[in-house]
Amino acid sequence: MPDIDKKDRPVTSVTDQEALEFHAMGRPGKLEINPTKPMATQRDLSLAYSPGVAVPVKAIAADPQTAYDYTARGNMVAVISNGTAILGLGNLGALASKPVMEGKSVLFKRFADVDSIDLEIDTENVDEFINCVRFLGPSFGGINLEDIKAPDCFVIESRLRELMDIPVFHDDQHGTAIIAAAGLINALELTGRDLKTTKLVCNGAGAAAIACVELVKAMGFAPENIILCDTKGVIYQGRTEGMNQWKSAHAAKTEARTLEEAMKGADVIFGLSQKGAFSAKMIRSMADRPIIFAMANPDPEITPEEVARIRDDAIMATGRSDYPNQVNNVLGFPYIFRGALDVRASTINDAMKIAAVKALANLAREDVPDDVVAAYQGNRPRFGPQYIIPVPFDPRLISAIPVAVAEAAIESGVARKVITDMAGYARELSARRDPIASTLASLYERVRRRPKRIVFAEAEEEQVLRAALSYANQQLGTALLLGREDLIRATAERAGIDLNRPGLEIVNARISTRVEAYIDYLYARLQRQGYLHRDAQRLIHNDRNHFAATMVALGDADGMVTGITRNYSTALEDVRRCIDEKPGHRVIGVSLALCRGRTVFVADTAVHDMPTAEQLADIAEEAAGLARRMGYPPRVAMLAYSTFGHPSGERSERVREAVKILDRRRVDFEYDGEMAADVALNRKVMEQYPFCRLSGPANVLVMPAFHSASISTKMLQELGGSTVIGPILVGLDKPVQITSMGAKDSDIVNMAAIAAYGGS
Numbered sequence: 001m002p003d004i005d006k007k008d009r010p011v012t013s014v015t016d017q018e019a020l021e022f023h024a025m026g027r028p029g030k031l032e033i034n035p036t037k038p039m040a041t042q043r044d045l046s047l048a049y050s051p052g053v054a055v056p057v058k059a060i061a062a063d064p065q066t067a068y069d070y071t072a073r074g075n076m077v078a079v080i081s082n083g084t085a086i087l088g089l090g091n092l093g094a095l096a097s098k099p100v101m102e103g104k105s106v107l108f109k110r111f112a113d114v115d116s117i118d119l120e121i122d123t124e125n126v127d128e129f130i131n132c133v134r135f136l137g138p139s140f141g142g143i144n145l146e147d148i149k150a151p152d153c154f155v156i157e158s159r160l161r162e163l164m165d166i167p168v169f170h171d172d173q174h175g176t177a178i179i180a181a182a183g184l185i186n187a188l189e190l191t192g193r194d195l196k197t198t199k200l201v202c203n204g205a206g207a208a209a210i211a212c213v214e215l216v217k218a219m220g221f222a223p224e225n226i227i228l229c230d231t232k233g234v235i236y237q238g239r240t241e242g243m244n245q246w247k248s249a250h251a252a253k254t255e256a257r258t259l260e261e262a263m264k265g266a267d268v269i270f271g272l273s274q275k276g277a278f279s280a281k282m283i284r285s286m287a288d289r290p291i292i293f294a295m296a297n298p299d300p301e302i303t304p305e306e307v308a309r310i311r312d313d314a315i316m317a318t319g320r321s322d323y324p325n326q327v328n329n330v331l332g333f334p335y336i337f338r339g340a341l342d343v344r345a346s347t348i349n350d351a352m353k354i355a356a357v358k359a360l361a362n363l364a365r366e367d368v369p370d371d372v373v374a375a376y377q378g379n380r381p382r383f384g385p386q387y388i389i390p391v392p393f394d395p396r397l398i399s400a401i402p403v404a405v406a407e408a409a410i411e412s413g414v415a416r417k418v419i420t421d422m423a424g425y426a427r428e429l430s431a432r433r434d435p436i437a438s439t440l441a442s443l444y445e446r447v448r449r450r451p452k453r454i455v456f457a458e459a460e461e462e463q464v465l466r467a468a469l470s471y472a473n474q475q476l477g478t479a480l481l482l483g484r485e486d487l488i489r490a491t492a493e494r495a496g497i498d499l500n501r502p503g504l505e506i507v508n509a510r511i512s513t514r515v516e517a518y519i520d521y522l523y524a525r526l527q528r529q530g531y532l533h534r535d536a537q538r539l540i541h542n543d544r545n546h547f548a549a550t551m552v553a554l555g556d557a558d559g560m561v562t563g564i565t566r567n568y569s570t571a572l573e574d575v576r577r578c579i580d581e582k583p584g585h586r587v588i589g590v591s592l593a594l595c596r597g598r599t600v601f602v603a604d605t606a607v608h609d610m611p612t613a614e615q616l617a618d619i620a621e622e623a624a625g626l627a628r629r630m631g632y633p634p635r636v637a638m639l640a641y642s643t644f645g646h647p648s649g650e651r652s653e654r655v656r657e658a659v660k661i662l663d664r665r666r667v668d669f670e671y672d673g674e675m676a677a678d679v680a681l682n683r684k685v686m687e688q689y690p691f692c693r694l695s696g697p698a699n700v701l702v703m704p705a706f707h708s709a710s711i712s713t714k715m716l717q718e719l720g721g722s723t724v725i726g727p728i729l730v731g732l733d734k735p736v737q738i739t740s741m742g743a744k745d746s747d748i749v750n751m752a753a754i755a756a757y758g759g760s
């Protein structure tokens with residue numbers, strides 16, 4: 001492996017304080033429950049509750065399988081822990097495990113649209129735990145056991161598998177083993193090794209380690225080539241101290257007694273133990289082209305930087321997302337359960353696990369198509385030492401793995417529902433993916449590769465300073481903090497922010513040597529608009545937005561973010577005094593609304609009050625361009641209160657005219673209109689207009705006027721539970737983004753990253 005260069009260095013992405021604030025902000029925690037049926041009228045109530053609810057009750061009593069049709073059971077997984085082995089942090093108890101379990105539930109939803117709830121069970125007694133879970137079967141389509149220490153986890157899992165007729169899957173065992181095995185198959189291929197002769201040492205002999213070793217043996221590794229170690233050293237035949245039957249089953253015939261002795265000449269090392277367990281000496285003593293999977297979380301047994309300092313021929317993987325080759329069970333459990341649930345599997349058996357291993361390993365060997373490149377930060381990865389396994393944001397995972405798992409379940413006879421049209425199933429799966437997570441991740445990653453100097457124009461505000469710190473911590477570039485130094489320092493002290501860390505620079509407008517140049521620039525722009533030299537002086541000296549925008553205009557910063565202390569239109573006016581629109585473009589605002597797995601771009605949410613037909617056509621072009629740059633093939637709906645001529649009216653006429661203008665311009669994206677929002681967004685309603693030129697529901701909505709754009713996005717946010725990002729300013733000659741007044745630090749970082757992206 002080459003030296004770890006900057007892009008491969010870990011992003012010390014978050015501070016402890018950020019992590020706490022993230023979990024505390026808004027509604028505490030990471031989950032909430034939303035109903036899927038309206039409960040608005042007396043009729044709804046009668047159907048959902050008494051008396052209507054009695055009908056599905058009787059149906060399920062007569063045929064239990066109908067629970068999959070009439071309740072949420074079939075898409076619901078419980079993530080269950082007692083907190084006895086939380087990541088690599090050890091036994092910190094059931095309650096302390098809740099953030100991890102909520103996190104796993106969110107990952108289920110995010111990556112595979114599986115609904116999930118965390119259950120923390122406050123007992124270390126194995127029988128009590130089993131008794132608590134065994135009766136929960138009717139509630140769930142599957143049980144994901146998590147972070148339960150060995151050997152208890154082995155007993156718990158096998159008893160529950162016997163007792164329950166739904167999949168019971170201990171993620172730390174099998175999830176980890178599946179991902180590690182997939183990565184290993186590929187690493188063996190790359191280093192030309194035969195698994196029958198490959199020597200593997202596994203440090204750790206707990207849940208994850210035992211399952212990994214069992215799986216690699218099942219794959220064909222020779223038992224005599226595998227050595228397991230724990231806190232007492234090598235698990236050798238005849239050892240009595242700290243043993244249990246699961247360790248004994250893998251006890252090796254060897255003279256080695258310590259990890260250091262075991263690792264001499266080893267081809268592969270698995271770390272499923274604790275931070276820092278591998279020393280430089282151990283790594284140096286391994287065979288040529290060693291395979292090192294340091295999988296302890298949150299910190300690996302050895303870091304890729306440490307390995308790179310010792311040798312340059314290793315294939316290195318960790319459990320973390322901030323290094324290449326993340327071997328982490330997040331690549332498995334959402335998709336394995338997705339496949340299992342979709343065929344109503346009674347269990348997750350070895351055939352399904354092996355199918356997942358193969359699907360995952362194969363995916364890394366396939367060419368990465370264009371529409372997937374975004375998940376890889378715009379770089380097309382090639383199968384090799386730095387890419388042995390797909391990243392969690394790879395959009396192909398959602399269709400590849402569940403299909404393989406479902407097929408294996410059907411073939412091995414554990415499916416209670418058979419899917420015959422697998423191609424159709426794969427298409428349905430792709431539609432479940434929420435692309436925004438990968439879109440934002442790839443946007444951040446692209447910036448990370450070309451870090452930018454972004455001026456934070458209101459750095460005296462605490463949430464701006466926090467955002468700037470996060471920007472620097474995430475290695476997005478340098479955050480230039482504009483403001484009075486004494487005030488910035490006072491705010492930083494109050495907020496506990498260390499201003500001396502790399503990536504933060506204070507720009508004190510009062511003592512800047514660039515002031516004269518900025519005044520000259522601004523005066524030259526404004527002198528024929530009624531401004532005196534004194535006015536330009538006053539704007540640069542006293543106004544942060546003018547100073548910051550001029551910094552960007554003259555190349556002293558790559559982009560700017562502002563908006564916390566001033567309303568949007570005022571901030572935009574400030575900026576536009578300093579920066580023009582890009583030649584041939586129109587400045588507009590586009591909001592990104594993320595709702596129930598869908599992402600739609602709404603325009604113009606910032607600039608044009610009552611756009612003309614010509615302006616609406618421009619807005620469509622700008623918004624389509626942004627959608628495309630963010631990886632979405634644009635399908636633009638020109639919205640109105642009417643659809644294709646009915647009912648007629650002046651505003652709709654203007655929208656119709658805009659469509660004709662786009663026709664004349666021969667633009668290279670899908671568009672149509674005028675149409676109402678339900679026609680644009682609902683496939684079934686759109687089908688009533690078979691001549692409509694959109695190939696599917698619109699993802700870019702051009703609003704007929706600012707008021708409808710603004711009102712609808714705010715209603716989506718407040719009533720529809722959507723996350724709204726933006727308005728994102730497009731069409732300016734230099735990247736500037738304006739947040740809404742009082743925005744949170746996380747919103748400000750997003751906008752700073754978008755500004756930095758715009759300047760890429």
Ligand SMILES: NC(=O)C1=CN([C@@H]2O[C@H](COP(=O)(O)OP(=O)(O)OC[C@H]3O[C@@H](n4cnc5c(N)ncnc54)[C@H](OP(=O)(O)O)[C@@H]3O)[C@@H](O)[C@H]2O)C=CC1
Nearest residue numbers: 085087088150205206207208230231273296297319328329
């Ligand atoms: N990347 C991934 O996807 C995953 C990573 N993991 C990581 O694997 C680790 C273990 O998790 P899990 O199996 O669930 O936990 P368990 O508690 O079941 O097992 C821990 C094992 O690690 C051993 N161990 C601890 N410290 C050391 C050490 N310094 N040297 C050698 N052995 C040590 C223990 O030894 P003893 O038996 O003597 O107590 C025990 O065998 C954690 O760091 C976890 O984060 C786990 C699951 C998934």
Ligand SMILES: CC(=O)C(=O)O
Nearest residue numbers: 086087088172297329
């Ligand atoms: C990733 C995971 O499940 C663990 O470290 O425990």
Ligand SMILES: [Mg+2]
Nearest residue numbers: 087146147172
């Ligand atoms: Mg775990």
